[in-house]
Each structure stands twice: as C-alpha cells, then as structure tokens.
Amino acid sequence: MDIALDEIGAVLGQFNPWWRGEPVADLPPWHRAAWHELQRWVAKPPAHRAILVSGARQVGKTTLLLQSIAQLLADGVPAGNILYATFDHPIVKLAGIERVLKAWREREPKREGPEFLFLDEAQYLTGWGTWIKHQVDFAKSRRIVFTGSAMPLLEAANESGVGRWHTIRLATLSFYEYVQIKKLKLPALPHLRSLMEIFGSSRTELVHIRESAVPYLGHFHEYLIRGGFPQTALVESITQAQRLLREDIVDKVLKRDMTAIFGVRHVIELERTFLYLCMHNGGLVDFPALCSNLEVNRPTAQRFIDLLEATHMIFRLLPFGYGKEVLRGRVKVYLADPAIGPSVLMKGKAILEDATALGVATETAVIKHLFTRYYSRQIRFSFWRGKGDQEVDLVAEMGDEIVPFEVKYREGKTGSRELRGLVELCRQKSIERAYVVTKSMDDLGMWKEAPKDVADRIMRVPAALLCYWMGEAEMTAGLV
Numbered sequence: 001m002d003i004a005l006d007e008i009g010a011v012l013g014q015f016n017p018w019w020r021g022e023p024v025a026d027l028p029p030w031h032r033a034a035w036h037e038l039q040r041w042v043a044k045p046p047a048h049r050a051i052l053v054s055g056a057r058q059v060g061k062t063t064l065l066l067q068s069i070a071q072l073l074a075d076g077v078p079a080g081n082i083l084y085a086t087f088d089h090p091i092v093k094l095a096g097i098e099r100v101l102k103a104w105r106e107r108e109p110k111r112e113g114p115e116f117l118f119l120d121e122a123q124y125l126t127g128w129g130t131w132i133k134h135q136v137d138f139a140k141s142r143r144i145v146f147t148g149s150a151m152p153l154l155e156a157a158n159e160s161g162v163g164r165w166h167t168i169r170l171a172t173l174s175f176y177e178y179v180q181i182k183k184l185k186l187p188a189l190p191h192l193r194s195l196m197e198i199f200g201s202s203r204t205e206l207v208h209i210r211e212s213a214v215p216y217l218g219h220f221h222e223y224l225i226r227g228g229f230p231q232t233a234l235v236e237s238i239t240q241a242q243r244l245l246r247e248d249i250v251d252k253v254l255k256r257d258m259t260a261i262f263g264v265r266h267v268i269e270l271e272r273t274f275l276y277l278c279m280h281n282g283g284l285v286d287f288p289a290l291c292s293n294l295e296v297n298r299p300t301a302q303r304f305i306d307l308l309e310a311t312h313m314i315f316r317l318l319p320f321g322y323g324k325e326v327l328r329g330r331v332k333v334y335l336a337d338p339a340i341g342p343s344v345l346m347k348g349k350a351i352l353e354d355a356t357a358l359g360v361a362t363e364t365a366v367i368k369h370l371f372t373r374y375y376s377r378q379i380r381f382s383f384w385r386g387k388g389d390q391e392v393d394l395v396a397e398m399g400d401e402i403v404p405f406e407v408k409y410r411e412g413k414t415g416s417r418e419l420r421g422l423v424e425l426c427r428q429k430s431i432e433r434a435y436v437v438t439k440s441m442d443d444l445g446m447w448k449e450a451p452k453d454v455a456d457r458i459m460r461v462p463a464a465l466l467c468y469w470m471g472e473a474e475m476t477a478g479l480v
Contacts (some may be wrong), residue, residue, distance in 0.1 A: 055170035123221030174471025227339030
C-alpha cells in the first residue's frame, strides 16, 4: 500500500529511539542463552547469512533483538545504520518492506559500515522468504535478523533458506534460566558440560551434590506450573501467571495467528483439537479417536497439528527406527512448555497432588530441555516401543551412539519391572550409557538394582538437576 513516507517514518521513529540519541529503554539486565549465539552471528558472522530467531509468542524474541541492538550501539555502530521494524504493526505491515526501507533512509542517511536490519514478526511480510534470499545474495553490506512466531508452512517449504539464513530456536526458559531470572538464592551446584561427567563422579561428590540440590526441588515444581515464558515467570501470583499464559499466549495463537497467517476458518475445531492434545500431552496420537471425539476428518486434524507445531505450541516425537517403521508408526505429541496444559485446563497447583499429571509435566520439561540443548547438533530424537508394554520415553541418536532417557517421576524407588523397556533397549543396541530421570535428589548415582549385564551403564538423575544442568550447559556453550 502506498502509505506516505513521513507517516511510516513517524512510526519507525517510535521503534528506533537511538536515532534521537536515546537508549533502548526497559531492557532486562539478564540475557537468554540464545543471546550469545545471536551476538556471534551479528557481530562477526561465520558466514554471510541472515539470522532467523524462531520461537513462540512472548518467549522473548523482541527483547533478544533489542538487547542485540543495545550491544551494537555500545560497540560504536552508527545509530542510523540500525533499523528495527515490527510487521505486527498495521502501518508497517501495510507499507511493506521496500517502503519501510525507503522511509528509513529518507529519515536517517547511511553512515560508513554495514547496515543492521532487525525485522520482527516477519511472517506478516509478504514473500518474506524470497525477499530475504535476495538480500543475502545481492546486499552483502546488510546483516539481517528476523523473527517469526509462526512462519507459513508452504512458503517456508518452498523457500527453504538453505545457505541463506541461520536459525536460532528460542524455546521457553530453561530451569537454569528461570533460577537466574528470579534471582533465587540456592546452593551452588558443580558445573557440568555433559551428563557423561556424572559417570566419573566419586561417591563423596555425589553425596555433596544431593545435599546441595534439595532446595531446588520446590522451585522446580513451581517452574512446572508457572511456565517458562519470561512474563509468567516474574509474576508473583501463580494463578495470574497461568491466566496470562492462557489469555496472552495460547488464545492469541489460536484465535489470531491461525486466522491472520494461515487462514484457518474453523477456529472452534482448532481450539478443541488443541484442548484434546492438552488432555493427552505426551501420549500417542490416536487419530481415529481424535477425529471421532472432535467430529473432524483426518486431513483436518493433521493440518491442525501441523499448524500448532508451526506456531511452536507443540512438538512431535517420531518412533525409533527408519523407513516403514517410522512412516507407519504413531507419533507422540508434547506441549512446548510443561505449564501450558495446566494453564489451559485451569488446574492451578492441583497437578502437584496428582502424581500422573506431575509426571507428564516433568516428562515434557525433560524432553524440552534435551531438544533445546541439542537441536543445533542434528541429533535425532525419537521414542522406542518394544514387545508388550515395553517403552523408552526418549532416544537420542548422536551419530553412531544411542543414548536413551526414561522418565520415572514418582515417590519411592523405581525397580526393574518399571524399567524393562530401558533394559531391553540397552541389551538390543549394546548401549553404553542410559539415564533414568527420577524425582528424589537421593537418586543421583548408578542404578544399583539394575541387572548385572547393564549395571554399569544406567545412571539415575533427578529431573530438577537434569533440567538445571541442561540449561546451564546451553548457556555455557553460548559463551565459548
């Protein structure tokens, strides 16, 4: 749309206070783990590519961009060479990217050095994939960072961006980030770069860790019900935090993004599908039951699940194996954050008294932390099912190595009967290390009750510790 340049410039002026010599206001003093990776690609990119910061609504993408801009200004980059524009704004969206750039340069002449373009909610930019590819190929002096909470599936598939942009996936807060953001005063824990280091720990070291970790458990439970979105983490009331998650995040995705971006017309059916997934979080998707209960056909249900995954509300876990084993197998669906289900279903703190619900929330948190920690390493994640009811919750394939994780979040000891699937998989695949994720801090250490042939391969790790260490390792990896 042919909107006057001065009108566009007035809007841009509100978003870019540094053009007036003013600092970026109201930025939090803490940084997400992803900030370090973003800085590396913005300041000294290892390759000439755009950067896509992908994540759910309210997960902190805009804050991440503004913190990066503040760092560029502190490093002496001319203010006029930095543009921030959000295509969530109606004027910017209607004007289009070329008019926005023209208004920018009419207001702020280019200075010496590269230009930095920070484009928020780029899914509202018509033909975003083609435009960014063109910029990367022909505008070598521009460094482009763009975000998306819901990138259109068809265009994303056609404009794959291979070799044109680097993706930084911003998940909800890790438990480690949650502890740091809330400034919780807890006993120090040893730093681990890998869970493998636990296998080499002495009995004295394990006892010290167990004693230090006890105060973490209550905060971990609060993390599960409060959520890993920055705004909900900092709200004092858990009831208010869950209401914000439900109304400001979930409802806007289902009732706004799905219609505005993907053209979904049957919002009620979509909402019912999402509620069904919330009630069956972490379970195998039974499409006949889903379609029968919700009165939708299978293609529609499949489409809804694709869209929910594209908007970062869920993720899918495929069955272990290759070829027909995967194509014919049923998938598991997990919510993107353990607090989404309790918030949508308005359960409040009730899940703390519901062993099954608490176990599902913990399993969701554990899998989310492992996905977030290792997504960039091309590690394949799946779940394993053997004969009868034998199952392993998560299997990570790291090259030729297979590392399984079984979540057993319950009171009391977990015996051989509950871990038959893990033991069988260790035997079948000659697995060298495996993990049982438990509740009690006393569980940290080797599984002493394991059958002799796998006794030195299975380590017990409390979920709160695993999530803390995974988040810390992600942060540390970003610093090196």
